[in-house]
Amino acid sequence: MRALKALLFGSGSLVLFVIGAILFGYLALNFFRIDIPTAHMAILIKKTGENLANDQEVAPTPEYKGVQREFLLEGKHWRDPYNWDWKIIPQEEVPQGKMGVLVSLTGDNLGYGEFLATIDPKVELLQGGVQTKGIVPGYLNAGRYPINPYLFKMELHDPVVIPAGFRGVLTNLSGPIPEEANTLLVPPGFRGVQEETLGTETYYFNPYEKRINLVDCRSQRFSLAEKKNMGFPSKDGFWVSLDGIVEFRVVPERAAEVYVTYNEQENGERIDEEIIRKVITPIARSFCRVEGSKKSGRDFISGDTRIEFQKNFEKAMRTECEPLGIEIVVALITNISPPQQIAEPVRARELAKQEEKQYQQQILQQTSEQNLAIEKELVKRKREMIVAEQAVVKLTTQAMREQEVAVTKANEKLEVAKFRLEAAADEAEAIIARGTAEADVVRFNNEADAAGWKRAVEAFSGDGDAYARYVLNQKIAPSYRRIMANTENSPIMKIFESFAKPASTPAPAPTSTPAPLAGNPAP
Known part of the structure; x- marks a missing residue:
């Protein structure tokens, strides 16, 4: 029984815990959650904490009540609704072609003659990093910025466009006072009109810090x-x-x-x-x-x-x-x-003077025209003379050129004739040399033949007839195979009669007669 009661008690506790968790989740989703859409921000307001002083508008730290310096950006955030309240507002946007200037609404009051707020370099600007009230130095470019409206007010301004032909006169509205206060232009960085001007361009300056005035430098x-x-x-x-x-x-x-x-x-x-x-x-x-x-x-x-x-x-x-x-x-x-x-009357006199000058000009014009006609005729004559001289020069040049060509051709023919004469002389000498050589060869051959014959005749005791018969017999003997003769008085035998004659008185034997040349047998 006790176990059943304990089981029932445990089951009831679990159910209560689940119901509590669901209830807490529902409350958290509906009361603790802060949904910040795109391009929006949430301003936090503390409900509990220390009270602000009479001169305070924004809580200096999270321990104080009131509007906080901290803000929330897009997304889901969680805060206790008992201690916190929030306000969702759209973020400030600087359109294209514009610039934004911030004005600090919180902080210490400025001193005498000052209008620019003092910035705390240790704290981010939009998180309250301004120590004094007044205009924040610098400017914001085109874009979207989460600006707490309890801390800052944003103003939109147009940039200064200096067109072509203009110069921009720059005046520093803030900065130290120059030592010489009565000068028209001040050194760079000091308060007053700057000597150096700005050229054609678009300039983004905080209008509370610097002022640009256009000066037309066109004609x-x-x-x-x-x-x-x-x-x-x-x-x-x-x-x-x-x-x-x-x-x-x-x-x-x-x-x-x-x-x-x-x-x-x-x-x-x-x-x-x-x-x-x-x-x-x-x-x-x-x-x-x-x-x-x-x-x-x-x-x-x-x-x-x-x-x-x-x-x-x-x-x-x-x-x-x-x-x-x-x-x-x-x-x-x-x-x-x-x-x-x-x-x-003065005009009439001036007209008379002008007419006189006109007549003088006409006379001068006629004289000039006459001189011009003479000059034209001289120029024409000179032109004709130049043409005639050019023709003479042309004919002379052409004749000289033809003469040079004829002389050149004659010289060429003369040189050719000289070459031919030299060639004929060389050819005659060659013919004479060949004839002499051939004659010498014939003579040498004849002398050799004669020497061979002479030695051969000496072999027959100087009887030339005997040697002639020998040679004849030697030549014709191989050609005879058979001789048919009936008598010794036959015509064929008459041929051999001359060889049967007694030899003449033998010639004395030569003392030194060269032997027949090889290859030249005695006939």
């Missing part, structure tokens, strides 16, 4: 008589009106100096009107009145005086404006209107 043009009657009294008391065009531009290297000197409007961008009103117009009016009063009214009708006045005007404008950082591109007097009382 600006205006008319002297556009808004006012520009004129001067002449030497003889007549009023002379004029109009002109002045084109100028601010020297880029001195844009900061010009901007500080002539800009009177707060954050003024266009200073061309100030330059026209304060520089260009006074200088032009002063020159016209001073120089114009030195000449009479009729002098301004003639062209020479007007040209001289124009040159001096441009020179004076350049000389006066260059030290001020303003470059005069063009200073042109377009119209001078003398008084009508003297304009007509």
Whole structure:
């Protein structure tokens, strides 16, 4: 029985434990869990802890009640709802092409003349790493940032774009005060207008730290008589009106100096009107009145005086404006209107002078045309002479070339004839040598044959007839196989009669007769 009770008690405890665990899991999923979606954040608020002081808005540490400096990012987090509360808000986003500037809402108050907050380098900026209230130095680029709205306020600003033809005048709104406070431009890093200007580019600066003002350095043009009657009294008391065009531009290297000197409007961008009103117009009016009063009214009708006045005007404008950082591109007097009382007679006189000059020019033109015709005829004659000379030179050159060719061919034929003569002489000598050699051979052969015959005749005691019969018999004997003769008086026997004759007186034996040559038998 006791065992059954213990088993039932144990089973009930297990069931209660499972039910408790399920209940705790349900409560944790619904009351302890903090689900933070994407691009959002959770601001933590402590319900329990020490109370804040009257001058505190955010809890300095987690031991205090109120809004905490710590915040939660996207994801699942767990907090005790008894001690903690939270508020899910979207994160701050800086769009593309913008920049964000933070303003610290907590911390110590700034000193006199200060407006930039002091940053604690040991603590992350967005986690409350600012020690004082005020504008946070620097800026935020385009992107998404988890910013606690109880700690910071974010402002969106546009970057400064300096277009082509402009220069940016940089003014430091923060920093140390320069030693010389009355200077127009200050050294780099000090508070005030910087001497170095910025070129064409997009610049991201905290507008509370630095200010950029654009100065147009392109050419600006205006008319002297556009808004006012520009004129001067002449030497003889007549009023002379004029109009002109002045084109100028601010020297880029001195844009900061010009901007500080002539800009009177707060954050003024266009200073061309100030330059026209304060520089260009006074200088032009002063020159016209001073120089114009030195000449009479009729002098301004003639062209020479007007040209001289124009040159001096441009020179004076350049000389006066260059030290001020303003470059005069063009200073042109377009119209001078003398008084009508003297304009007509002076104009008529000037027209007469111009007609006289015109007639003189026509005379000079006719003389020039006559000289030109003579020059053309001379040129034509020279051209024909050159053509004739070229033809003569061509024919002469061609004849000389043909002569050279004929002489060359004759010399070639002469050389060939010389070669042929030498060849004929060599050939004659060769023929004579061959003939002499052949004659010598024949002679030597004959001498050898004669010597052989002589020795052979000596063998027959100097009887040549006997040797001749011997030779004859020797030659013809092998050819006879049979001799048919009926009598000794037959014709065939007559042939041998000559060999039967007695030998003549024997010749004396030679003392030294060469033997017959080998290969040459006695005939």
